[in-house]
Amino acid sequence: MERILLVDDDEMNLMVTEMILSEMGYHVDTASGGAECIDILQKEDYDLLLLDVELLDMRGLKVLEQIREIPRLREIKTVFLTASSHREDMTEALRLGAIDFVRKPVLPEKLIEVVRNALVERPKEVILAVDDEPMSLMATRNFFGIRYDVITASSGEEALTKIREEKPDLVLLDLHMDGMDGLEVLQRIHDTEGCDNLPVVFLTADSDEDTEAEIFKAGATDFIAKPFVVQVAMQRIRRVLQLKHLQDSLHEEVEKKTEALRESNQRMKNLSGQVIRALAGAIDAKDPYTNGHSVRVAEYSKKLAKKLGKTNEEMEEIYNIALLHDVGKIGVAIDIIRKPGRLSHQEYEDIKKHTVIGYEILSTISEMSSLAIGARWHHERYDGTGYPDGKAGEDIPEIARIICVADCYDAMSSDRSYREALSQSFVREEILRGKGTQFDPKIADAMLEMIDADTEYTMRGRCGDENNRT
Ligand SMILES: [Fe+2]
Incomplete structure (x- = not known):
């Protein structure tokens, strides 16, 4: 106490x-x-x-x-x-x-x-007094040295150096000096990085209104006319410094709050990512023959997005949307999903419903409304003959067009219970064949480039490996 x-x-x-x-x-x-x-x-x-x-x-x-x-x-x-x-x-x-x-x-x-x-325990504040007359400088040091640490400079150049090196809390600046005058020094202080908030108080014998107006227009914090009454000048300087401390602590507080908000956003983002991955895992677990499909499609979609010039943020969004493109399979009977042979007409109609079911599930996530897009439209075809809505061309959201290509590439390039992965040349032919009919030509071209760059046909094996371990 x-x-x-x-x-x-x-x-x-x-x-x-x-x-x-x-x-x-x-x-x-x-x-x-x-x-x-x-x-x-x-x-x-x-x-x-x-x-x-x-x-x-x-x-x-x-x-x-x-x-x-x-x-x-x-x-x-x-x-x-x-x-x-x-x-x-x-x-x-x-x-x-x-x-x-x-x-x-x-x-x-x-x-x-x-x-x-x-x-409040705070170190003595440092005032830089700038004046080209040694007597004035000495008087200023005597007056204000009672309460503050006073350092001095006898020219504008010296003042700027001391501001950079000793970081004073306030500058007491003479208006008329040989060489660089006070206003120019003030301008140079404002141009110096990190000095925008440094208070500058002018001390001058010119106390006419025009000079005062000019000084304030130039951005000075205050103005003290010479000769001055010490305690009045002292009170004014104290108020300027108090204001600076308030501004500094406000700035610090804003920084702290911004940082806390940033961390909280990051935690929310991580949480969303974890929930999305867990959900994708649940979809894939329902169909063990295609285990890891969601993660691989997400990886291919992200690579395609990169090739198409998307930003990191967009790539991340496309990844998450692609992870959940088949979430509607949760609502389709398990024996239909796991059926290895050919599906009956009715079974095929039932499995097609996973697009709309997925859309309905994801539409409830209002904070990430774009998640539902991939689920609903990834089986649309560029020529308009896909499902569920028969959308065509650019009417199909680009994210869904990307997932469509990634989805088909994975379906062909991964092993299934009833067949091995198809050869890379066959997969390439199919993508090329679907260009402009099933697939958006631009996105098909991007996939063809990825296939051509993958000379050892290793891309298919790598994607999703990390998640397949479980
Ligand atoms: Fe699907």
Whole structure:
């Protein structure tokens, strides 16, 4: 639990503020004066000191000054509670390393915001100050070095190098410099990869409206006119940096969510693939004579799709559709499917129904509506004499035309219970004979090329081997 020491001489303020902080889950100790505060701090460790500026026994600023002289307390995070807004006080507080101010009477939401921000452990932010006048650079370093790590560059070129090498959190840029001026530096920063979100605040003595408009038009984050009041400039820089942190964490959050979504999509894709393969296995198991047929047809279809210039995604889709092209056989009597001899007219009519049955089964999968296409139309013929709908030519979905060629190639090139695989030359002749009548000529040509490239007639044996082992 983080520990806070709260110092205020007003009893009511002390009570209210302590209550809010305790509600937030912090351990809170209290002191009502400066001397008591220093005494407690010497004995106990705290993560944050909330210190009233006006205490009865000594001023809060004096208390902080004394605390900073104690080596162990030099870095203690301090936030001031103040009813006034004297510039001198605020400047002095910043010089002593105060992180922030909370105006009294304390508003709970403001207190919560400031305390939470103060307790966030983050490394000191790095500011790159760019100015070609050494005196200005030194002043900037002195002012802002109280709270930030300030690095410097005395020219645009040097600034760009330091931005690349040291990756500052913010750039304080002088407008008028010899050589590359501020606007050009800004343009070059925007052109640098990974620097689109780097805040650039201009510091310039030109405070006229035109200059201001020009600077913002060029994409600057903010503009501080010289001479400036340190605490005001400091507050503006703090706000710019807070905004940057918010943007960065939002960006990180979006990245994380996108990655989680990507993983979830991949898991869904894997699951769909597994379900499709399991279903294809169930179809093939029903007809042991053609075991592995679905997987081989899917492989040939994918190869044909590749030859036809389809993308990887399309090839994957065609593979899945082809895997399930005969799913309707689940609804056909097993003795008809397993009958080795010639089928009767009625049996043939029954087996033809596997196209429509398959279509009906797969149509229920609304998330992958294309799955049903292969099942219904893979027995259509290019000349319109196929079944179940007698579609012709380009009316037959291309996926079904591809599966049709792959299906016939596998039927001829695989061993059956009643015959060996047909010879490659015979298979080639049949594909050629069916070109333009049974098959889409383009797809038949693609298959002929695949056959011609397969000089040892090994293609038929390889496809689906992996799945045939089971
Ligand atoms: Fe079929």
